[in-house]
Amino acid sequence: MMNKKYGFFILAGRSIGMYFRAAKWFGILEQTLAILHSFSWAIGIVATQLLFDAAFRASGGNESFWYIAAPLLILAIVAIAQQVLNGAENFIANEVSYKNQGQFMAKLQRKLQRVPAQNFENTAFLDDVNKAREGAAEVAELAWISLQFFTFYVVFFATVGVYLFLLSPMLLIVLFISFIPAIIGQYFHVKIFTKLEEENAPMRRRYEYYQKAIADREFYKETRILGAFRYFHALFSQTMLVVTKKIWRTERKMAVIMLLLNVATFIGLGISTYLLFTNTMTGIISIGAFAAVFAALNHIFGIMDELLIWNLGGITKNIGKAANYMRVMDMEEVDGADGTPDFSKGIVAENISFSYPGREECAVKNLSLTINPRETIAIVGENGAGKSTLVRILTGIYRPDSGTVTIGGLNSTKTQPNAIFNGISGVFQRYQRYKMTLAENVAISDTAITQNNTEINNAISYAEFNEDNANLETMLSPEFDGIDLSGGQWQRLAIARGLYRKNNFIVLDEPTAAIDPIEEARIYNQFKQLAKDKCAVVVTHRLGSAKLADRIVVMDNGVIVGLGTHSELISKDGKYADMWTAQVTWYENRS
Numbered sequence: 001m002m003n004k005k006y007g008f009f010i011l012a013g014r015s016i017g018m019y020f021r022a023a024k025w026f027g028i029l030e031q032t033l034a035i036l037h038s039f040s041w042a043i044g045i046v047a048t049q050l051l052f053d054a055a056f057r058a059s060g061g062n063e064s065f066w067y068i069a070a071p072l073l074i075l076a077i078v079a080i081a082q083q084v085l086n087g088a089e090n091f092i093a094n095e096v097s098y099k100n101q102g103q104f105m106a107k108l109q110r111k112l113q114r115v116p117a118q119n120f121e122n123t124a125f126l127d128d129v130n131k132a133r134e135g136a137a138e139v140a141e142l143a144w145i146s147l148q149f150f151t152f153y154v155v156f157f158a159t160v161g162v163y164l165f166l167l168s169p170m171l172l173i174v175l176f177i178s179f180i181p182a183i184i185g186q187y188f189h190v191k192i193f194t195k196l197e198e199e200n201a202p203m204r205r206r207y208e209y210y211q212k213a214i215a216d217r218e219f220y221k222e223t224r225i226l227g228a229f230r231y232f233h234a235l236f237s238q239t240m241l242v243v244t245k246k247i248w249r250t251e252r253k254m255a256v257i258m259l260l261l262n263v264a265t266f267i268g269l270g271i272s273t274y275l276l277f278t279n280t281m282t283g284i285i286s287i288g289a290f291a292a293v294f295a296a297l298n299h300i301f302g303i304m305d306e307l308l309i310w311n312l313g314g315i316t317k318n319i320g321k322a323a324n325y326m327r328v329m330d331m332e333e334v335d336g337a338d339g340t341p342d343f344s345k346g347i348v349a350e351n352i353s354f355s356y357p358g359r360e361e362c363a364v365k366n367l368s369l370t371i372n373p374r375e376t377i378a379i380v381g382e383n384g385a386g387k388s389t390l391v392r393i394l395t396g397i398y399r400p401d402s403g404t405v406t407i408g409g410l411n412s413t414k415t416q417p418n419a420i421f422n423g424i425s426g427v428f429q430r431y432q433r434y435k436m437t438l439a440e441n442v443a444i445s446d447t448a449i450t451q452n453n454t455e456i457n458n459a460i461s462y463a464e465f466n467e468d469n470a471n472l473e474t475m476l477s478p479e480f481d482g483i484d485l486s487g488g489q490w491q492r493l494a495i496a497r498g499l500y501r502k503n504n505f506i507v508l509d510e511p512t513a514a515i516d517p518i519e520e521a522r523i524y525n526q527f528k529q530l531a532k533d534k535c536a537v538v539v540t541h542r543l544g545s546a547k548l549a550d551r552i553v554v555m556d557n558g559v560i561v562g563l564g565t566h567s568e569l570i571s572k573d574g575k576y577a578d579m580w581t582a583q584v585t586w587y588e589n590r591s
């Protein structure tokens with residue numbers, strides 16, 4: 001799924017297209033400034049030559065100061081123009097870069113909304129998404145550097161090159177040759193550091209994980225009570241040591257290579273200076289040209305270094321992240337027709353099968369089920385039976401690999417997911433604890449309507465949420481000076497959130513593990529009253545809750561092994577009757 005490869009030029013070309021689409025006129029302005037800025041350097045060298053030549057001619061004492069005033073003024077104007085262009089270009093480049101990064105990130109977020117939801121169950125995909133997020137900045141950087149290559153560096157080296165060629169073709173050739181060690185150095189730099197990064201990345205992930213295990217909120221209680229601090233600390237130190245040793249060895253190797261190459265560059269620079277000198281002595285070039293080129297040599301090498309080490313070096317190191325971004329952007333999307341579900345048509349699944357990415361066996365196998373209008377269905381079964389998977393297919397979150405699901409009259413494979421979600425509400429095992437106020441934690445489920453406090457209060461009382469220390473405005477996060485809730489209260493709040501959303505089909509996928517069986521049955525009883533005019537599905541391990549449903553689906557290994565009312569199912573031998581016998585004591589003497 002995620003192994004599409006991209007060449008450097010494809011990535012650069014696409015990023016340039018994205019750059020102009022996002023930055024528009026600002027992009028054109030930035031690149032025009034880059035061209036002018038680049039030109040100004042060549043003009044600066046010519047202006048320096050003019051000034052030195054004039055000064056040389058005036059040096060006999062025959063001319064007044066005014067003889068050099070004109071070239072001095074030209075040089076001053078060029079120097080000021082250089083500074084202004086540099087400042088303006090940097091300013092606009094920063095603006096464009098922030099704007100582009102933001103837009104590329106927003107594009108990625110929109111894209112992630114449209115890729116098939118089951119991808120989010122795949123850790124390889126999630127890794128790629130993480131890298132793609134960093135890639136948004138890299139794409140902006142790649143576009144910028146690729147454009148700068150033409151609008152600044154090519155213009156700079158071409159104009160300076162023409163000037164040098166006119167002075168002395170040999171000088172140009174020697175200077176060009178002296179760049180070669182720097183290019184070779186860059187090649188080694190990229191190669192060696194890419195290898196280092198590849199070797200170190202898994203190690204780094206590991207020590208970051210150990211660091212989390214020592215101090216993160218979700219880990220520290222367990223780490224302390226298990227006395228595992230020393231254990232994780234030792235693992236952390238060992239891994240860190242391996243990583244730093246590798247970095248040290250690589251840096252040392254690179255330093256030796258760079259030293260040798262720098263010596264070669266230095267020799268090239270020496271030969272260039274010698275050529276300049278002999279050409280001046282033999283009168284081929286003027287004193288002014290000698291001074292101008294001599295003064296510019298450092299700068300020419302500096303710009304070459306900037307191009308090779310900072311710009312191309314930086315981008316080749318991070319090109320993988322830009323590729324990740326493009327790969328995610330190119331993923332197939334779930335698409336389909338628009339529509340409005342009509343739940344008086346119920347939900348019909350016919351011969352559906354589904355398997356998770358990378359798994360061969362089906363989580364749901366050739367299953368058919370009809371949820372009638374105004375019917376509440378309970379789904380029960382052992383861990384891994386396929387209950388949650390079925391719920392995700394019945395709500396249109398996943399599309400089945402084969403078979404069809406018709407949700408309120410809409411075929412889930414042929415309809416836009418967002419059209420189906422209109423009118424569906426759901427509470428899942430792994431619900432969110434938003435770091436927001438109590439009211440926002442409930443109303444987030446239906447942001448299309450204005451927050452209605454009466455309805456929020458109704459929802460929280462149906463879900464039996466009662467926390468003396470909290471009102472609707474209480475912030476539910478200690479990090480933001482608020483309070484935290486117990487696990488059971490959070491679950492009730494998640495249920496309230498599900499109830500608040502306007503819906504005609506509601507699903508509770510076992511959000512009640514922290515609530516005791518009797519309490520759960522009571523909440524589900526209220527839920528049943530609320531859902532009496534809707535389609536509803538509850539997934540539960542507790543049969544005291546399941547028995548409240550109109551019909552119960554018993555699942556095992558991805559298929560339905562029992563279907564009927566509570567009394568029908570306990571009257572037959574089978575999984576349900578066995579589960580009931582095992583659980584019945586939970587409910588005795590308590591209801």
Ligand code: ATP
Pocket residue numbers: 121122356357359363381382383384385386387388389390
């Ligand atoms: P539980 O009662 O534990 O929540 P469940 O009945 O809801 O279980 P599912 O979560 O639907 O069962 O899982 C059904 C099958 O699909 C299991 O074999 C499980 O291992 C597999 N499965 C579930 N999630 C994934 C996933 N993200 N990637 C791969 N396989 C998965």
